[in-house]
Amino acid sequence: MDFALNKEQELFGSYVRKYLTEQGTTNIARAFINGDRQRFDQAFQGLVELGYPSINVSEDYAGMGLGLLDMVLPLEEMGRSVLPGLFLETNSFAVPLIEKYGTEKQKQKYLPAIADGSLQISVAWIEPKGSYKASSIQVSGVEKGDDFVLNGVKSLVADVELADTFLVPIRTTSSSHEEGISLFLVDKAMIKNVTQQQSIDETRKLSQIHFEDVIVNKEQLLGELNEGDNILEEGLLSFNASICAIMVGCMAAIVDMAAEYAKIREQFGQPIGRFQAIKHAIANMKVDLELSRSLSYYANWAYDTAAEDRQESIFAGRIFIHNALQKAAAANVQIHGGIGFTEELDCHLYVKRARYYEHYLGSRESYYEKAAAALGW
Amino acid sequence: MDFSFSKKEEKFRQELRTWLEENLPQGWLHGDRELPEDINEYSRFLRDWQRKLYEGGWGAIAWPKAYGGREASLIEEIIYQQEMVRVSAPPLVNYVGIHMVAPLLMQMGSGEQKSAYITKIISGEEIWCQGYSEPNAGSDLTAIQTTAVKKGDRWVINGQKVWTSFGHLADRCFLLARTSKGEKKHHGITVFLLDMHQEGVETRPIIQMDGEHEFNEVYLNDAIAYDSDIVGEIDRGWQVMIALLMHERTGIGGQVFTLEQQFQDLVTMAKEWTEDGQSVIKKESVRNALIDLYAKSRGSLLNYYRNLTKTLKKGQPGSEGSLDKLIVSEATQELFALSLSIQGPHGILWKQDAAIGDSYWQNKYLYSFGMTIGGGTSEVQRNTIAERILGLPKDLGR
């Protein structure tokens, strides 16, 4: 019985923390919001040098061949900083799928480039007014010789500017069932028409991608034709294990922030942290944080070891941790009073990121359904 | 990270399991778990069970061998609790004796106290209760008003204790009394090992909201104790209380494992309970509430394991125990509240009219309200978490 991360994992987490602290933590996100990518690019390069993007790429493709559990602490640090970027999409969603379903050629093309930080992947899944359900996917792919011709619109695509390639579920048959969805790796060079969308969470730049007779070679199909839905489901396991970790990081920063402020801010002649309305609100956040952390570690362990209860652990974990984060982020504003309502402090960054994650790559409701299915209810 | 137990630990588990199968009261494993109604028979039954555990070498496994223990490791204690929960073993009537009084006496008791009490505790011959709370002293134990005054070679004790669990069955009481007025409120308190079988001690039942009688009022009218009944030093009982905390190695493990099992029982109930011919687990509201609870009860267990790992590495428990206590007591309360909601309008039926069996869910629901009060209220736990773990300023008045 040993429920703790190991020394190497702790050490790696502390390197990332030290590095992001030097880089100014949330100031990276603030610069990014203001259109200054340079700070982010620099931070990204630093993380590449520390080896982050190579962690879960297998050794055959120039990676470290480690698992999700080895990414937990770095992700927590990224959550603390509300760091922009496609870390989850690239390493936690695309890498496991390319490793499992990719052709040799695809692996050669993508994995070493991901590992050395020269390539990032975003996910273009949902469509205007659509849902994440397979039946909602309307962007069509029509076979033409060695190619597929794609038409339609994807919405809410994260950080097109940072991405080099997109994972795109496409309808490849006319029926509107799960079957009939295929997953393509579409390189950015093929995409011509992108329009920006304003998002509450400005640390993520969202866009619509307009596919207008976009030609994609068959070699870019990931996995079997019409099997895209199952492949996406598989990707959601690793993605959600990692999103648990990043949300825990956000929460950890919130608890620190709230506790610090409650110690120094005085009203009625005493620190506000002495008032139990404040003190207990912070204790509740702390309880939720520790529960979340335990659930996150376990979810990632369960993924890496293919434990029997991995699905329910990951999906129920995501639901719990997201609820906890959303509550903590809101309470943090209240605890700070007027200054908490401003752009000046970081409180709002966490509120907005929490909102972003609520339905990202799967609605909250769909995760209840998936958890229930995994539990056999 | 590794959730498995070693071969040696699993062997220990198997040995205990086999022993339990052979020694649990007749019919127990097959669900015949009725405890006697009559108070004397009830007491006899639980003492017999304690004696049987003792004779089998399972009475107090963490204790030194010299006292009848087996010097079990922390992990073995955990396994012990898991196995006891697994078979819903009869309650440990002498919890206070085994987990508090005896370990404390081993550490700081006199030779006389050790030989007088420890063996009788493990064998179930003497049951102990805990006399802390009073009408005017609950969360704030420094406010106790029970006094002990030295007259000749005797200490004469007067006052009232309340909420004394198993006080009506107990032979002796681990009692806090005020022996002087210190400059600070926690000075001047002394710990006595009080004989309950004397004229000056009167025990009156208190009926709880679940209709049961587990705790009591204890009136002390010129009750007598001697110097030899004092633990630690006179007026320095507070240090004894702090020393006691260090003996809570396994924390609330038993409650965590119980919660895990109760959650499984709840799911089974939700599957079997039908409304208009359909299992209620298919209702979205029920299903979602169960998933929230799944995360919370799994989280309780995992968090407990995470803290246990820390205790194993550091050699002693930290302040995280207050987190675990808060989490498991609130989750248990939520669980039983949901169990009644699931039964719809019929959830209100109680006792022989309850829709399911012996009114298990209704009784547990009512009982669960005590869990966030006894052993330190949730509010007090939140203070501890905020102050000890997060370093927030102390409460007013302290």
Ligand SMILES: Cc1cc2nc3c(=O)[nH]c(=O)nc-3n(C[C@H](O)[C@H](O)[C@H](O)COP(=O)(O)OP(=O)(O)OC[C@H]3O[C@@H](n4cnc5c(N)ncnc54)[C@H](O)[C@@H]3O)c2cc1C
């Ligand atoms: C099932 C059960 C078994 C028990 N067994 C025993 C036993 O064997 N022996 C024994 O001595 N006692 C026992 N108790 C008593 C128990 O320890 C006390 O009930 C508990 O400590 C609370 O004290 P109180 O009831 O006086 O409530 P109070 O302390 O009066 O509390 C009332 C309310 O005020 C809140 N409050 C108090 N102080 C603060 C604060 N500083 N900050 C915020 N809120 C505060 C409390 O949280 C609570 O909500 C038992 C209780 C229960 C429920």
